[in-house]
Amino acid sequence: MSGAKIRWGIFGSGSIAQQFAWDMRFSRTSLLSGIASRSMENAKRLADVHPGAKVFANYEELATSDAVDAIYVATPNALHKEHCLIAIAAGKAVLCEKPFATNSSDAREIVAAAKAANVFCMEAMWTRFLPMLAKARCQIRSGELGEIAHLNATLGFARAERQGDPITDPALGGGALNDLGCYGLSIAEYLLGPFEVVGGDLQRSESSSIRTASISLRHNTKGEPSPLSAITVSHATQLENTLTIAGTKARLSLSAPFIQAREVNFSSVTFSNFAKSPSSLKSRFASSYSGQKLKKAIRTVFPPSRAFSASFRGGGLQFEIDEVARCLTGELVESDIMPLRTTISIIEELERIDNFRK
Numbered sequence: 351m352s353g354a355k356i357r358w359g360i361f362g363s364g365s366i367a368q369q370f371a372w373d374m375r376f377s378r379t380s381l382l383s384g385i386a387s388r389s390m391e392n393a394k395r396l397a398d399v400h401p402g403a404k405v406f407a408n409y410e411e412l413a414t415s416d417a418v419d420a421i422y423v424a425t426p427n428a429l430h431k432e433h434c435l436i437a438i439a440a441g442k443a444v445l446c447e448k449p450f451a452t453n454s455s456d457a458r459e460i461v462a463a464a465k466a467a468n469v470f471c472m473e474a475m476w477t478r479f480l481p482m483l484a485k486a487r488c489q490i491r492s493g494e495l496g497e498i499a500h501l502n503a504t505l506g507f508a509r510a511e512r513q514g515d516p517i518t519d520p521a522l523g524g525g526a527l528n529d530l531g532c533y534g535l536s537i538a539e540y541l542l543g544p545f546e547v548v549g550g551d552l553q554r555s556e557s558s559s560i561r562t563a564s565i566s567l568r569h570n571t572k573g574e575p576s577p578l579s580a581i582t583v584s585h586a587t588q589l590e591n592t593l594t595i596a597g598t599k600a601r602l603s604l605s606a607p608f609i610q611a612r613e614v615n616f617s618s619v620t621f622s623n624f625a626k627s628p629s630s631l632k633s634r635f636a637s638s639y640s641g642q643k644l645k646k647a648i649r650t651v652f653p654p655s656r657a658f659s660a661s662f663r664g665g666g667l668q669f670e671i672d673e674v675a676r677c678l679t680g681e682l683v684e685s686d687i688m689p690l691r692t693t694i695s696i697i698e699e700l701e702r703i704d705n706f707r708k
Contacts, residue, residue, distance in 0.1 A: 356380040356675045359412045359442070361433050362424035363387035363396045366447055370422055371400050373667035379675035380420075386412040388425075409433060413440035420674060422474070423447055426516035427523025431456040434471070438463045443470035445674050449532045452523035454698045461690045470683045472674065473693040475536045479669035481660035482611040486595065486602055487541055489616065495597030496619070498571075501538055501579040502596075503608065505530045506589030511559050518559050518585055525560035526585040527552070527704060533609050534565065534581035535696045540687075541595060542569045542577050547699055552706045553586065561586040565703055610666050613659040 358380055360367050367385075374382050386406040387393035397403045406412035413421060413436050421437035423430055423446040430451050437444045444464065450473040451457040464471035477483060489495060507530075509518055516522040517529055539545060549566035567579040582589065593608035594601060600618050604611040662668075677685050684690055 356671075356678060357383040357417060357419045358422060358671075359384040359386070359406075359415065359418035359420070360396075360422045360424055361386055361409050361412070361437070363389060363392035364424060367422070367424035368396060369665050370424060370667050370671075371396060371403070373664040374671055376663045376668040377671045377675075378668075379672050379679075383417050384412050384415060409436050410440075413437045413442055419443060420445065420470070420678065427452050427528060428516070428521075430523075431460055434460045435463055438467050438469055438471065441467060441469055443674065443678055445472055445474050445670065447474045448536075449473075449523070449528050449697065449700070450693045451697060452528065454694060454701055457694050457697045461694065464683070464690075468683060470674065470677055471690060472670075472677075472685050472688050473690075474667075474670055475532070475688050475693075476667050476670040477533060477537055477609045477611075478540050478688055479673050480611060480666055481662070481669070482604060482614050482658070483537070483540070485614055485658055485660070486604060489602060489614075490541055490595060490597075494600060494616075495595065495602060496599030497574050498542060498577040498595060498597045499575070500577060500596045501542055501594070502581075503534045503538065503579070503593040504582045504589040505533055505591055505607070505609065506562075506582070506584035506587055507591075508588050509585045511555055511557065511561070511585070513557070520557065520559045526583045527560040527563045527700060529585070530583035531563055531565065531581070531700060531703065532696060534579075534583055535567070535699060536692070537593065537608075538567060538569075538579045538581065539692060539696065542579065543571055544695075545569045545579065545699075547702055550703055550706060552703070559585075560704070563703065612661055613657055615657045617656075 356379055371382050374380055382400050382403045384404045384406050385393045385397050386409045393405045397405045420443035423433045425433050427449055430446055434444050434446050511518045513519055516524050518524045545567040548568045551564050552560050553562040555561050562584040565581045569577045591607035593604045600616055603615045605613040673685055
Protein backbone atom coordinates (compact mmCIF):
# COMPACT_ATOMS: atom_id res chain seq x y z
CA MET A 351 0.00 0.00 0.00
CA SER A 352 1.29 3.49 -0.87
CA GLY A 353 1.90 6.41 1.45
CA ALA A 354 -1.71 7.64 1.15
CA LYS A 355 -3.71 7.75 4.36
CA ILE A 356 -5.55 4.59 5.38
CA ARG A 357 -9.31 4.99 4.96
CA TRP A 358 -11.26 3.43 7.84
CA GLY A 359 -14.74 2.07 8.19
CA ILE A 360 -16.27 1.43 11.61
CA PHE A 361 -18.72 -1.37 12.45
CA GLY A 362 -20.73 -0.04 15.39
CA SER A 363 -21.53 3.35 16.89
CA GLY A 364 -21.24 2.82 20.65
CA SER A 365 -18.86 4.49 23.09
CA ILE A 366 -15.71 2.70 21.93
CA ALA A 367 -16.55 3.41 18.26
CA GLN A 368 -17.01 7.06 19.18
CA GLN A 369 -13.64 7.13 20.98
CA PHE A 370 -11.94 5.46 18.02
CA ALA A 371 -13.40 8.01 15.61
CA TRP A 372 -12.37 10.88 17.88
CA ASP A 373 -8.80 9.61 18.37
CA MET A 374 -8.37 9.19 14.63
CA ARG A 375 -8.16 12.97 14.53
CA PHE A 376 -4.79 12.62 16.23
CA SER A 377 -3.51 9.88 13.91
CA ARG A 378 -0.70 10.68 11.51
CA THR A 379 -1.76 8.02 9.06
CA SER A 380 -5.51 7.57 8.81
CA LEU A 381 -8.91 9.10 8.23
CA LEU A 382 -12.49 8.03 8.88
CA SER A 383 -14.39 7.19 5.70
CA GLY A 384 -17.49 5.20 6.67
CA ILE A 385 -19.75 4.04 9.50
CA ALA A 386 -22.30 1.23 9.72
CA SER A 387 -24.41 0.38 12.74
CA ARG A 388 -27.50 -1.55 13.79
CA SER A 389 -28.93 1.89 14.53
CA MET A 390 -28.96 4.17 11.49
CA GLU A 391 -29.79 7.07 13.80
CA ASN A 392 -26.69 6.47 15.94
CA ALA A 393 -24.52 6.06 12.85
CA LYS A 394 -25.76 9.38 11.45
CA ARG A 395 -25.16 11.08 14.80
CA LEU A 396 -21.56 9.84 14.81
CA ALA A 397 -21.03 10.87 11.19
CA ASP A 398 -22.35 14.34 11.91
CA VAL A 399 -19.36 15.11 14.15
CA HIS A 400 -16.87 13.59 11.70
CA PRO A 401 -17.18 15.40 8.36
CA GLY A 402 -16.31 13.20 5.41
CA ALA A 403 -17.57 9.98 7.01
CA LYS A 404 -20.37 8.35 5.03
CA VAL A 405 -23.15 6.32 6.64
CA PHE A 406 -23.73 2.90 5.08
CA ALA A 407 -26.98 0.92 5.19
CA ASN A 408 -25.39 -2.21 6.65
CA TYR A 409 -22.08 -3.87 7.48
CA GLU A 410 -21.81 -5.73 4.17
CA GLU A 411 -22.24 -2.55 2.17
CA LEU A 412 -19.49 -0.82 4.14
CA ALA A 413 -17.13 -3.81 3.92
CA THR A 414 -17.43 -4.04 0.13
CA SER A 415 -17.08 -0.30 -0.45
CA ASP A 416 -14.08 0.90 -2.44
CA ALA A 417 -14.00 3.90 -0.09
CA VAL A 418 -12.44 1.94 2.79
CA ASP A 419 -9.16 0.06 3.27
CA ALA A 420 -9.64 -1.21 6.83
CA ILE A 421 -12.51 -2.07 9.16
CA TYR A 422 -12.61 -1.47 12.91
CA VAL A 423 -15.03 -3.94 14.53
CA ALA A 424 -16.56 -2.18 17.54
CA THR A 425 -19.76 -4.20 17.94
CA PRO A 426 -20.68 -6.27 21.05
CA ASN A 427 -18.28 -9.11 21.90
CA ALA A 428 -20.68 -11.86 20.84
CA LEU A 429 -20.81 -10.41 17.30
CA HIS A 430 -17.06 -10.08 16.74
CA LYS A 431 -16.63 -13.31 14.81
CA GLU A 432 -19.53 -12.65 12.45
CA HIS A 433 -18.42 -9.11 11.71
CA CYS A 434 -14.71 -9.92 11.36
CA LEU A 435 -15.59 -12.59 8.82
CA ILE A 436 -17.71 -10.12 6.83
CA ALA A 437 -14.78 -7.71 6.59
CA ILE A 438 -12.26 -10.45 5.79
CA ALA A 439 -14.48 -11.90 3.06
CA ALA A 440 -14.48 -8.45 1.47
CA GLY A 441 -10.69 -8.40 1.54
CA LYS A 442 -10.45 -5.61 4.11
CA ALA A 443 -7.88 -5.32 6.86
CA VAL A 444 -9.45 -5.93 10.29
CA LEU A 445 -8.85 -4.37 13.68
CA CYS A 446 -11.19 -6.08 16.14
CA GLU A 447 -11.95 -4.56 19.52
CA LYS A 448 -10.92 -6.63 22.53
CA PRO A 449 -11.75 -9.27 23.44
CA PHE A 450 -11.08 -10.53 19.92
CA ALA A 451 -13.68 -13.28 20.41
CA THR A 452 -15.70 -14.79 23.24
CA ASN A 453 -14.02 -18.19 22.87
CA SER A 454 -10.87 -19.65 21.35
CA SER A 455 -12.75 -21.59 18.67
CA ASP A 456 -14.16 -18.36 17.23
CA ALA A 457 -10.76 -16.70 17.52
CA ARG A 458 -9.08 -19.50 15.58
CA GLU A 459 -11.78 -19.31 12.90
CA ILE A 460 -11.22 -15.58 12.42
CA VAL A 461 -7.45 -16.04 12.23
CA ALA A 462 -7.75 -18.93 9.77
CA ALA A 463 -10.01 -16.85 7.53
CA ALA A 464 -7.60 -13.91 7.61
CA LYS A 465 -4.64 -16.10 6.76
CA ALA A 466 -6.52 -17.83 3.93
CA ALA A 467 -7.52 -14.44 2.48
CA ASN A 468 -4.02 -13.00 3.13
CA VAL A 469 -5.46 -9.92 4.81
CA PHE A 470 -4.25 -8.05 7.87
CA CYS A 471 -5.95 -8.87 11.17
CA MET A 472 -5.23 -7.72 14.74
CA GLU A 473 -6.89 -7.51 18.13
CA ALA A 474 -7.36 -3.90 19.26
CA MET A 475 -5.38 -4.25 22.49
CA TRP A 476 -4.62 -0.53 22.24
CA THR A 477 -2.73 -0.29 25.54
CA ARG A 478 0.19 -2.25 24.06
CA PHE A 479 0.86 0.64 21.69
CA LEU A 480 1.01 3.48 24.23
CA PRO A 481 4.39 5.26 24.46
CA MET A 482 4.65 4.50 28.18
CA LEU A 483 4.19 0.76 27.62
CA ALA A 484 7.04 0.81 25.10
CA LYS A 485 9.14 2.72 27.67
CA ALA A 486 8.33 0.21 30.41
CA ARG A 487 9.12 -2.78 28.20
CA CYS A 488 12.44 -1.23 27.17
CA GLN A 489 13.45 -0.67 30.81
CA ILE A 490 12.53 -4.23 31.73
CA ARG A 491 14.42 -5.77 28.80
CA SER A 492 17.49 -3.58 29.30
CA GLY A 493 17.94 -4.95 32.82
CA GLU A 494 17.40 -1.61 34.55
CA LEU A 495 15.00 -3.28 36.98
CA GLY A 496 17.28 -6.27 37.58
CA GLU A 497 15.69 -9.70 37.74
CA ILE A 498 11.91 -9.27 37.66
CA ALA A 499 10.18 -10.72 40.70
CA HIS A 500 6.58 -9.59 40.45
CA LEU A 501 3.95 -7.74 38.42
CA ASN A 502 0.80 -6.48 40.07
CA ALA A 503 -2.13 -5.06 38.10
CA THR A 504 -5.56 -3.93 39.27
CA LEU A 505 -8.31 -2.80 36.94
CA GLY A 506 -11.78 -2.13 38.25
CA PHE A 507 -14.58 0.19 37.18
CA ALA A 508 -17.87 -0.04 39.05
CA ARG A 509 -20.63 -0.91 36.60
CA ALA A 510 -24.11 -2.01 37.57
CA GLU A 511 -25.11 -5.29 36.01
CA ARG A 512 -27.91 -5.04 33.46
CA GLN A 513 -29.43 -7.59 31.11
CA GLY A 514 -28.70 -6.59 27.52
CA ASP A 515 -25.60 -4.62 28.47
CA PRO A 516 -22.74 -6.06 26.35
CA ILE A 517 -20.23 -5.06 29.03
CA THR A 518 -21.83 -7.04 31.88
CA ASP A 519 -24.28 -9.52 30.34
CA PRO A 520 -22.59 -12.96 29.99
CA ALA A 521 -25.03 -13.90 27.21
CA LEU A 522 -23.43 -11.13 25.14
CA GLY A 523 -19.85 -12.01 26.10
CA GLY A 524 -19.80 -9.52 28.97
CA GLY A 525 -18.40 -9.71 32.50
CA ALA A 526 -15.27 -8.40 34.20
CA LEU A 527 -13.07 -11.22 32.94
CA ASN A 528 -13.73 -10.61 29.24
CA ASP A 529 -14.03 -6.85 29.56
CA LEU A 530 -11.02 -6.18 31.81
CA GLY A 531 -9.17 -9.44 32.44
CA CYS A 532 -7.96 -9.55 28.85
CA TYR A 533 -6.07 -6.29 29.50
CA GLY A 534 -4.26 -7.68 32.52
CA LEU A 535 -3.23 -10.95 30.87
CA SER A 536 -2.24 -9.31 27.60
CA ILE A 537 -0.14 -6.57 29.18
CA ALA A 538 1.53 -9.04 31.57
CA GLU A 539 2.45 -11.20 28.56
CA TYR A 540 3.70 -8.16 26.64
CA LEU A 541 5.95 -7.02 29.48
CA LEU A 542 7.14 -10.30 30.98
CA GLY A 543 6.53 -12.92 28.29
CA PRO A 544 4.47 -16.13 28.07
CA PHE A 545 2.79 -17.39 31.22
CA GLU A 546 0.74 -20.15 32.77
CA VAL A 547 -2.21 -19.59 35.09
CA VAL A 548 -1.31 -21.08 38.48
CA GLY A 549 -4.27 -19.94 40.55
CA GLY A 550 -7.18 -17.60 40.99
CA ASP A 551 -10.80 -17.20 41.95
CA LEU A 552 -13.96 -15.59 40.62
CA GLN A 553 -16.98 -13.82 42.07
CA ARG A 554 -20.13 -14.37 40.00
CA SER A 555 -23.53 -12.75 40.24
CA GLU A 556 -26.80 -14.68 40.24
CA SER A 557 -26.91 -14.31 36.45
CA SER A 558 -23.40 -15.84 36.24
CA SER A 559 -21.80 -12.57 35.21
CA ILE A 560 -18.21 -12.44 36.50
CA ARG A 561 -18.09 -9.39 38.76
CA THR A 562 -14.58 -9.78 40.20
CA ALA A 563 -11.64 -12.02 39.31
CA SER A 564 -8.23 -12.56 40.88
CA ILE A 565 -5.63 -14.37 38.77
CA SER A 566 -2.12 -15.62 39.54
CA LEU A 567 0.40 -16.19 36.73
CA ARG A 568 3.89 -17.65 36.49
CA HIS A 569 5.91 -16.46 33.51
CA ASN A 570 7.94 -18.98 31.54
CA THR A 571 11.34 -17.30 31.53
CA LYS A 572 14.69 -19.05 31.15
CA GLY A 573 17.89 -18.61 33.09
CA GLU A 574 16.38 -16.74 36.04
CA PRO A 575 13.64 -17.16 38.68
CA SER A 576 10.24 -17.09 37.00
CA PRO A 577 8.40 -13.79 37.64
CA LEU A 578 4.93 -13.96 39.16
CA SER A 579 1.97 -11.78 38.22
CA ALA A 580 -1.12 -10.98 40.27
CA ILE A 581 -4.06 -9.52 38.35
CA THR A 582 -7.36 -8.36 39.83
CA VAL A 583 -10.27 -7.04 37.78
CA SER A 584 -13.74 -5.98 38.82
CA HIS A 585 -17.08 -4.54 37.76
CA ALA A 586 -18.26 -4.69 41.38
CA THR A 587 -16.10 -1.81 42.62
CA GLN A 588 -13.53 0.81 41.71
CA LEU A 589 -9.95 -0.42 42.03
CA GLU A 590 -6.67 1.54 41.99
CA ASN A 591 -6.14 0.71 38.30
CA THR A 592 -2.36 0.73 38.58
CA LEU A 593 0.34 -1.60 37.29
CA THR A 594 3.65 -2.16 39.07
CA ILE A 595 6.62 -4.28 37.98
CA ALA A 596 9.15 -4.99 40.73
CA GLY A 597 12.71 -6.20 40.16
CA THR A 598 15.83 -6.72 42.26
CA LYS A 599 17.21 -3.29 41.30
CA ALA A 600 14.17 -1.10 40.81
CA ARG A 601 10.40 -0.87 40.70
CA LEU A 602 8.38 0.61 37.86
CA SER A 603 4.82 1.91 38.26
CA LEU A 604 2.42 3.03 35.54
CA SER A 605 0.03 5.85 36.40
CA ALA A 606 -3.66 5.13 36.79
CA PRO A 607 -5.48 4.02 34.83
CA PHE A 608 -2.58 1.98 33.50
CA ILE A 609 -4.47 1.05 30.34
CA GLN A 610 -4.18 4.73 29.40
CA ALA A 611 -0.87 5.50 31.17
CA ARG A 612 0.78 8.83 30.51
CA GLU A 613 3.48 8.51 33.16
CA VAL A 614 5.90 5.90 34.51
CA ASN A 615 7.55 6.20 37.92
CA PHE A 616 10.93 4.49 38.33
CA SER A 617 12.23 3.93 41.88
CA SER A 618 15.29 2.11 43.16
CA VAL A 619 15.15 -0.95 45.44
CA THR A 620 17.43 -1.16 48.48
CA PHE A 621 18.05 -4.44 50.28
CA SER A 622 18.44 -4.39 54.06
CA ASN A 623 21.87 -5.51 55.27
CA PHE A 624 21.38 -7.39 58.52
CA ALA A 625 25.08 -8.25 58.70
CA LYS A 626 25.92 -4.72 59.80
CA SER A 627 26.19 -4.11 63.52
CA PRO A 628 24.02 -1.24 64.78
CA SER A 629 27.03 -0.14 66.84
CA SER A 630 29.44 -0.01 63.91
CA LEU A 631 31.00 3.32 63.01
CA LYS A 632 29.22 3.37 59.65
CA SER A 633 25.82 2.66 61.24
CA ARG A 634 26.33 5.31 63.94
CA PHE A 635 27.28 7.91 61.33
CA ALA A 636 24.31 6.98 59.12
CA SER A 637 21.89 7.63 62.00
CA SER A 638 23.58 10.84 63.10
CA TYR A 639 22.48 14.36 62.16
CA SER A 640 25.43 14.72 59.78
CA GLY A 641 24.76 11.34 58.24
CA GLN A 642 21.09 12.12 57.63
CA LYS A 643 22.03 15.49 56.12
CA LEU A 644 24.51 13.79 53.77
CA LYS A 645 21.91 11.20 52.80
CA LYS A 646 19.42 13.96 51.97
CA ALA A 647 22.01 15.76 49.84
CA ILE A 648 22.85 12.57 47.94
CA ARG A 649 19.17 11.91 47.25
CA THR A 650 18.80 15.45 45.95
CA VAL A 651 21.59 14.88 43.41
CA PHE A 652 20.70 11.21 42.78
CA PRO A 653 16.97 10.87 43.51
CA PRO A 654 15.81 7.33 44.42
CA SER A 655 12.83 7.74 42.11
CA ARG A 656 12.16 9.57 38.89
CA ALA A 657 9.20 9.97 36.59
CA PHE A 658 8.92 9.79 32.82
CA SER A 659 5.89 11.21 31.07
CA ALA A 660 4.49 11.15 27.55
CA SER A 661 1.38 13.24 27.18
CA PHE A 662 -0.89 12.69 24.22
CA ARG A 663 -4.17 14.04 22.99
CA GLY A 664 -7.35 12.02 23.07
CA GLY A 665 -7.79 8.62 24.60
CA GLY A 666 -4.76 6.92 23.07
CA LEU A 667 -6.38 4.76 20.39
CA GLN A 668 -4.47 6.64 17.69
CA PHE A 669 -1.37 4.58 18.42
CA GLU A 670 -3.02 1.29 17.44
CA ILE A 671 -4.48 3.04 14.40
CA ASP A 672 -0.98 4.07 13.36
CA GLU A 673 0.30 0.53 13.99
CA VAL A 674 -2.24 -0.88 11.54
CA ALA A 675 -1.16 1.74 8.99
CA ARG A 676 2.49 0.80 9.55
CA CYS A 677 1.71 -2.84 8.88
CA LEU A 678 -0.42 -2.14 5.82
CA THR A 679 2.20 0.20 4.36
CA GLY A 680 4.79 -2.54 4.88
CA GLU A 681 2.43 -5.13 3.36
CA LEU A 682 2.33 -7.10 6.61
CA VAL A 683 -0.65 -9.25 7.50
CA GLU A 684 0.13 -9.33 11.22
CA SER A 685 1.61 -7.07 13.90
CA ASP A 686 4.66 -8.25 15.80
CA ILE A 687 3.53 -6.17 18.79
CA MET A 688 0.10 -7.85 18.98
CA PRO A 689 0.54 -11.17 17.11
CA LEU A 690 -2.48 -13.36 16.47
CA ARG A 691 -0.97 -16.40 18.21
CA THR A 692 -0.78 -14.35 21.42
CA THR A 693 -4.40 -13.25 21.06
CA ILE A 694 -5.51 -16.88 20.74
CA SER A 695 -3.39 -18.10 23.66
CA ILE A 696 -4.74 -15.40 25.96
CA ILE A 697 -8.34 -16.23 25.03
CA GLU A 698 -7.56 -19.88 25.82
CA GLU A 699 -6.32 -18.83 29.26
CA LEU A 700 -9.43 -16.70 29.81
CA GLU A 701 -11.52 -19.79 29.05
CA ARG A 702 -9.63 -21.80 31.68
CA ILE A 703 -10.10 -19.04 34.24
CA ASP A 704 -13.80 -18.82 33.37
CA ASN A 705 -14.13 -22.45 34.47
CA PHE A 706 -13.11 -21.58 38.04
CA ARG A 707 -16.00 -22.35 40.42
CA LYS A 708 -18.37 -23.48 37.65
